[in-house]
Amino acid sequence: MLTPICVPCRLQMVCTKNHFLVRDPEAAGFQSTYWLGDQWTCAQCGASVVAGFGRSFGPERLTPKDGEALEFRYELPTEDPSPLQHEEMH
Ligand SMILES: [Zn+2]
Numbered sequence: 001m002l003t004p005i006c007v008p009c010r011l012q013m014v015c016t017k018n019h020f021l022v023r024d025p026e027a028a029g030f031q032s033t034y035w036l037g038d039q040w041t042c043a044q045c046g047a048s049v050v051a052g053f054g055r056s057f058g059p060e061r062l063t064p065k066d067g068e069a070l071e072f073r074y075e076l077p078t079e080d081p082s083p084l085q086h087e088e089m090h
Pocket of ligand 1: 008
């Protein structure tokens, strides 16, 4: 199993949820797709990632409730700058 490491904390992340649903939104004529992954969380700083995609569900087989699936996005929104841009160098 691949275990992510939190770079700032130098700790192995902990798997906090299996079958984490991510919605890949409709784009360029391709219909939206649901992907399953595992959520990993850093016990020290609380950062979390979803890794291990591999299975998908067609929208006709799955209708998640509101808030049940993470809406994946391809780009940073222009009105919401990355937190990294606010990080100060020490
Ligand atoms: Zn961390």
